Amino acid sequence: MVKWRGRRQSDNVEDRRGMSRSAGMPAAGLLVPVLRFVIGRFGVGGIALLVVGYIGLQAIGVNPLALLAPAPQQAAQPPSAKSNEQFAFASTMLAETEDVWGRKFAAAGQRYAPPKMVVFTGYVQSACGQQSSAVGPFYCPGDKSVYLDTQFFDELATRFGAPGDFGSAYVIAHEVGHHIQTITGISAQVRQRQAAIGQVESNQLQVRMELQADCYAGIWAHDADRQARILEQGDIDEGLRAASAIGDDTLQRNAGRHVTPESFTHGTSAQRRRWFMKGYESGSVEACDTFVAAQL
């Protein structure tokens, strides 16, 4: 368990929970979550049920998509106690990354400009377009913000078999790692190179980006552990389990697909563990240069 209670929460967090529906999501946008729910509940056969239901409703003159649309003036549901707890945890973890990276930048004679974090439910509008929580937590360089649906923390436990709050902290630290890459100019360099090469090489470069963000998450764990003593025995294992659980090979295998390394953009589970540990053991940004590493 991460010892986070009573610690500082970041001011850079924007609470947009419960806002996606009242903002009037088009009905079609709800299809994906509905499909996910039906498949999760009834298996692929659930799709057949949906199709039969759809045709049936149309036959009696009801537009099924209209049923999916939110009521026009629907009041936002107040967040649950659990969601509030996860919100507080995420805000505290963001503050911990601010402290760690603030000190790192200060040591190099620079000022750290931290990212914003937007906590949302369902859908969110970002400088990277409208996104669904189905894509998982993400960092948008356009508005230098980490986007997070706290439901992902539940999914880490239920869907990816990686329970424990350090797994959630690791995911936040990884996204903040992308912020570090953005403000240090690494992301821009990578995008420039990607524009000049083919898809396969571009994906390989993307893997190095992702593994570096894992390594940066490790640096955060290293420093947070030494400076704030917020970690307990077993926390790092939880982080490593999360890193394994969301490796591309594991995700592809769980999705019932063949594992095709050339389409990997995050690295294998083993690679993600290795680079997280590199950052965690060294606490050094130099140790995280995945771009010159001969072996990932």
Ligand SMILES: [Zn+2]
């Ligand atoms: Zn990433």
